[in-house]
Amino acid sequence: MTTTTPPxxxxxxxxxxxxxxxxxxxxxxxxxxxxxxxASGLAIIIAILWTLPTFGLLVNSLRTTPGPxxxxxxxxxxxxxxxxxxxxxxxxxxxxAQPLSDFILxxxxxxxxxxxxxxxxxxxxxYAFAWIDFKGKNILFIxxxxxxxxxxQVALIPLNTVYVKLGLNTSFWSIWLSHTIFGLxxxxxxxxxxxxxxxxxxxxxxxxDGAGHVRIFFQVLMPLLVPAIASFGIFQFLWxxxxxxxxxxxxxxxxxxxxxxxxxxxxxxxxxxxxxxxxAVLAMLVPLAVFLSLQxxxxxxxxxxxxxx
Amino acid sequence: xxxxxxxxxxxxxxxxIIASLGGGETGLLFKAREQHGWLATAIxxxxxxxxxxxxxxxxxxxxxxxxxxILWAIDRPKVPLGVLVAGFLGPVxxxxxxxxxxxxxxxxxxxxxxxxxxxxxxxxxxFDNYTRIFTAANQNMLINTVLWIFLVPILATAFGLVxxxxxxxxxxxAAAKALIFLxxxxxxxxxxxxxxxxxxxxxxxxxxxxGLLNALVELVGGTPQxxxxxxxxxxxALIVVMxxxxxxxxxxxxxxxxxxxxxxxxxxAKIDGATGMRLFxxxxxxxxxxxxxxVLTTVAIASLKTFDIVNVMGGNLPVNNIVANAFYNxxxxxxxxxxxxxxVIIFIVVTPVIIFNxxxxxxxxxxx
Numbered sequence: 001m002t003t004t005t006p007p008x009x010x011x012x013x014x015x016x017x018x019x020x021x022x023x024x025x026x027x028x029x030x031x032x033x034x035x036x037x038x039a040s041g042l043a044i045i046i047a048i049l050w051t052l053p054t055f056g057l058l059v060n061s062l063r064t065t066p067g068p069x070x071x072x073x074x075x076x077x078x079x080x081x082x083x084x085x086x087x088x089x090x091x092x093x094x095x096x097a098q099p100l101s102d103f104i105l106x107x108x109x110x111x112x113x114x115x116x117x118x119x120x121x122x123x124x125x126x127y128a129f130a131w132i133d134f135k136g137k138n139i140l141f142i143x144x145x146x147x148x149x150x151x152x153q154v155a156l157i158p159l160n161t162v163y164v165k166l167g168l169n170t171s172f173w174s175i176w177l178s179h180t181i182f183g184l185x186x187x188x189x190x191x192x193x194x195x196x197x198x199x200x201x202x203x204x205x206x207x208x209d210g211a212g213h214v215r216i217f218f219q220v221l222m223p224l225l226v227p228a229i230a231s232f233g234i235f236q237f238l239w240x241x242x243x244x245x246x247x248x249x250x251x252x253x254x255x256x257x258x259x260x261x262x263x264x265x266x267x268x269x270x271x272x273x274x275x276x277x278x279x280a281v282l283a284m285l286v287p288l289a290v291f292l293s294l295q296x297x298x299x300x301x302x303x304x305x306x307x308x309x
Numbered sequence: 310x311x312x313x314x315x316x317x318x319x320x321x322x323x324x325x326i327i328a329s330l331g332g333g334e335t336g337l338l339f340k341a342r343e344q345h346g347w348l349a350t351a352i353x354x355x356x357x358x359x360x361x362x363x364x365x366x367x368x369x370x371x372x373x374x375x376x377x378x379i380l381w382a383i384d385r386p387k388v389p390l391g392v393l394v395a396g397f398l399g400p401v402x403x404x405x406x407x408x409x410x411x412x413x414x415x416x417x418x419x420x421x422x423x424x425x426x427x428x429x430x431x432x433x434x435x436f437d438n439y440t441r442i443f444t445a446a447n448q449n450m451l452i453n454t455v456l457w458i459f460l461v462p463i464l465a466t467a468f469g470l471v472x473x474x475x476x477x478x479x480x481x482x483a484a485a486k487a488l489i490f491l492x493x494x495x496x497x498x499x500x501x502x503x504x505x506x507x508x509x510x511x512x513x514x515x516x517x518x519x520g521l522l523n524a525l526v527e528l529v530g531g532t533p534q535x536x537x538x539x540x541x542x543x544x545x546a547l548i549v550v551m552x553x554x555x556x557x558x559x560x561x562x563x564x565x566x567x568x569x570x571x572x573x574x575x576x577x578a579k580i581d582g583a584t585g586m587r588l589f590x591x592x593x594x595x596x597x598x599x600x601x602x603x604v605l606t607t608v609a610i611a612s613l614k615t616f617d618i619v620n621v622m623g624g625n626l627p628v629n630n631i632v633a634n635a636f637y638n639x640x641x642x643x644x645x646x647x648x649x650x651x652x653v654i655i656f657i658v659v660t661p662v663i664i665f666n667x668x669x670x671x672x673x674x675x676x677x
Contacts, residue, residue, distance in 0.1 A: 043475040045496045046468070047488045050553065054491070056521060057503045071517055073506060105358055109365045117372050121400050124376075126333035128397035134390060142667060149663045151614050153636045153652040157419070157645050166331035167339040171353045172364060172574035181408030184401060213393060219411050242496030244617045245637065254356055259498045263496070263621055266502065277534050280502035284495050291494035295487070301556065303565050 061087055061277035087278035098253070100279055103261035104286070107241055109172060110257050111274070114179035114240045115233055121180070122187035123229070127217050129188070130195040131203055141192075147185040156249050163250070169254035180247050183236050190235075190301065194228035195221065231301025232293050241287050258283045315391035315524065319399040320406060376400075413656070420649030428643050434616045438650035442635075450630040453544045455471035457551070457615070457631055458658070462608040466601065467554045469559025474589065477567055486564065497554065497617035504550045504622065508536040540628035547618050547629060566600035567593060602669075606662050613658060 059073040064082045077185045129141050159181075163174040189202075198221060207221045245304075247260045255266075262283050265276050291298060330338045338670075340436035352367070383396035423434040440587045443451070469489075476485040492500065509520025511533035516634040518524035523533035537543045569594055578592045623629030625638070636651035 039475050040479070043472065043479075043485060046472055047485055050489050050492070050556075051505050052521075053503045053553070054495075056506045056574050058505055059542065068520070072519050072521060073519070075517075076525075096662070106363060109361045113365060113368045113372070116369060120372070120376065121404070124397045125401040128394055132390075132394060132397065133547075134394050136311070136313055138403075144401075145667065146663055147405055149653065149659050150413060150609060151659060153614070153616075153633065153648075154416045154656055155409055155412040156472040156652075157640055158415040159408060159647055162331075162407075162412075165336075165351070166327070167336065167342045173353075173368070174354070176368060179410075184404055188401065189502070207502050208393075210385055212386065214380050215399070233548070238494055242498075242500055244496070244620075249640070254354065259617075261498050262496075262498045262502060267496075267506075268622055272517075276502060277506075280499045283499050287494045287496070288491070291491075292487075295490075299490075299561055300559055 010273075027239070035075060062282045063087075087275050087280065088302055091275040091279040091282060095105050097265075098261070100258070100261060100282055103256060103258040104282070106118055106251075106255055107257040107259075107286070110175050110179070111237060111240045113176045114183070115236045117176065118180045118183040118187050118236060119229060119233060120190050120192075122184055122232075123225070124217070125184075125188045126159075126191040126195050127221065129192050129223075131216070144188050148189060150185075152182050156245075160249060169250070170255065172255050174250045175246060175255065178250060179240050179243070183239065185234065187232055191225070191228060194225060198224055211246060221243065227297060227300065230294065231297040233299040234290060237290060237303050239289055239297075242271075258270070310590045313392050315395040316399065316402050319395045320403050323399075328534070331624045343528040360442075362673065388661060416649045418649075419645045422646050422649075422651045424644065424646050425574065425670065428645060434646060438646045439654075441647065442650055442654065448634075449540050449628055450635055453629065454613075454631045455546055456541065457548060457612045458609050460545075460548050461551045461555060461612040462605045463556050464548075465555040465608050466559045466563070468552065468556040469561075469604070470563050471565035471566055472556070472602075473560045477564065484558065488619055489560055492554045493557040496556070497550075497615065498621055500554055501618055504553075508546055508622075510535050538626060539625060543623060543626065543629040544631075544661075547622055550618055550622065551615060555608050559608060562604050563597065566597040570596045591652055599669075607667065610659060610662060613655060659663050 039052060060077050061075060062071070062083045062085070064084045064086070085188075087301045092308045093099050093101070112196060125144070129137060129144075159174075160169065161180060163169040163177075168174045168177075184214075202220060203216055206216045211219065244263060247257050248263075251257065262276075262279055265279055317584060320499075330336055341349055343349075347360075350356070351363050352561045355361045355364050369612070379396050379399070383393050419430075420438050421436070422430045422432055423432055425431050452542070472489055473486075475483045479485070495503070506519070509518075509525050511520070511525065512518050518527055518533060520536075522536060526533050534542075536546045575588065575595065576594060578588055614633055616631075616637050619629055619631050619634040620637060623634070625634075632651050632654055636648050639651060640648035
């Protein structure tokens with residue numbers, strides 16, 4: 001995600017069909033070339049290797065107690081260990097410990113503002129960088145670009161002292177603020193790339209009609225940017241939902257997200273061995289659902305700044 | 310007036326507001342937090358689901374109102390350019406200069422100081438915090454970090470490239486790619502639980518193996534072992550997990566690059582008699598080289614900053630330690646000087662990558 005390139009331009013009609021034709025021809029050729037048995041075989045082996053660990057977790061999460069810790073999951077059909085959803089209900093209701101439903105609620109509470117706020121701020125900034133001419137624009141943009149690579153570790157301890165001073169520590173506010181700050185540089189960079197691709201004539205036309213920058217931003221650009229916003233939204237969503245470092249640094253027991261919940265379970269493996277796999281599966285469900293349903297957008301977002309089109 | 314002046318004015322006003330809100334025990338927010346009503350609890354210490362949802366909606370509304378006021382204020386025909394830009398960029402400049410720039414500088418300063426047990430600075434330490442890191446005791450950590458930044462990007466990219474090539478333009482391409490890409494959506498904590506059942510410790514003699522890897526080792530006649538507790542085996546085991554997560558990203562980006570290789574180049578090479586592997590090495594790879602570089606650097610930065618896998622899976626054992634995890638351990642035991650030094654080392658390792666990327670960006674801007 002590090003070079004500015006315009007890969008997503010809509011190409012003129014004729015060119016597309018010519019390209020498509022060529023692609024089809026090549027696809028036919030490729031079929032004969034790549035259906036060589038060893039290539040497909042290798043692809044299938046890699047795919048199985050990649051999926052096997054997750055499959056093992058799924059099987060373990062469904063086995064009756066004390067299934068997961070006395071025999072390997074691949075023995076699930078042999079030694080009389082039955083299947084049950086009890087692990088899931090136990091994990092969800094806590095079974096004595098803090099219920100997982102609490103952690104998932106916290107994750108949702110953390111994620112929604114931590115996706116909405118940085119994207120809005122980044123859209124405004126990206127607009128200014130793309131379509132308002134002012135002195136020092138390039139230097140400021142490079143400064144933002146460089147911020148992308150600053151490791152968040154550098155910022156954690158000073159931020160924490162600020163939150164303590166403001167009285168915001170251990171509340172949701174410190175987590176929202178941190179995710180907003182850490183998400184901004186990449187968001188600005190990617191959204192700026194998308195914005196640059198919108199034809200300048202559109203904006204010129206709006207300006208001739210007397211629209212100011214705020215009007216242009218909301219009425220001309222926003223509707224065109226929906227796919228870009230969706231793609232970066234998923235990006236930011238996965239990053240916030242899956243984060244552990246910010247959660248460990250800033251959250252209290254009351255505001256811990258699901259990742260911290262799982263991390264706590266792993267340190268008490270003895271007693272919680274039965275619900276750990278179920279808890280891990282539950283933690284994966286929301287991001288996987290979001291990811292699978294919006295995969296096309298997400299992949300586009302990944303590609304936005306990185307591939308020569 | 311120059312834009313920079315306007316932005317500085319905005320930042321100064323924001324600073325005064327924040328200072329009056331905070332300002333230690335007497336600040337407005339502090340007083341509000343001391344209240345014991347439902348509202349104060351919901352805002353600062355929410356416990357019930359209702360309170361949590363309330364404070365979330367409140368946060369979003371507050372943000373919308375503030376941004377609404379700013380945009381309404383600058384949306385007039387004769388507003389000076391500086392004010393306009395300050396309206397669009399002001400919030401971001403405040404967030405980044407306060408949250409990343411200022412805290413980065415303050416961390417660098419802290420890394421040259423010593424601290425007492427309550428976290429108060431007790432004076433300058435010179436390079437003591439740094440020399441402390443580069444001692445024999447930390448040798449494993451430094452080797453591990455180097456292994457992480459080199460092995461993960463190279464192997465993840467290689468796997469992604471091979472797989473993207475293998476499934477390119479086959480009938481099952483979409484499904485096959487989704488399988489490899491799925492781990493990218495899974496949190497590293499969940500991934501650590503997933504891989505726990507692969508690396509599970511060996512069972513006592515006579516009992517059957519619970520971990521997949523040990524069961525396989527036994528099947529081929531080897532001795533089962535603790536995969537994550539020895540050096541450098543533990544680090545390699547954890548690196549495999551990171552490769553498992555990152556290969557999907559590499560594959561997706563590289564696959565798009567492979568599809569973008571112009572047809573006429575391939576046809577020309579074919580006329581010259583290049584086929585199969587030759588075609589791949591002498592045409593495809595050189596054409597997608599820029600993308601390869603981008604993928605390698607992105608994954609390298611990600612693995613340099615990763616701490617979750619080592620923290621959760623590595624059992625916090627010294628043999629598995631890396632700089633990012635050492636940073637977390639130092640900051641959680643209130644050693645800001647040490648933590649600062651670790652953070653600065655991460656930053657120094659990343660700096661050449663920044664410079665390289667700024668150059669790349671300027672180059673592609675120039676092409677445009």
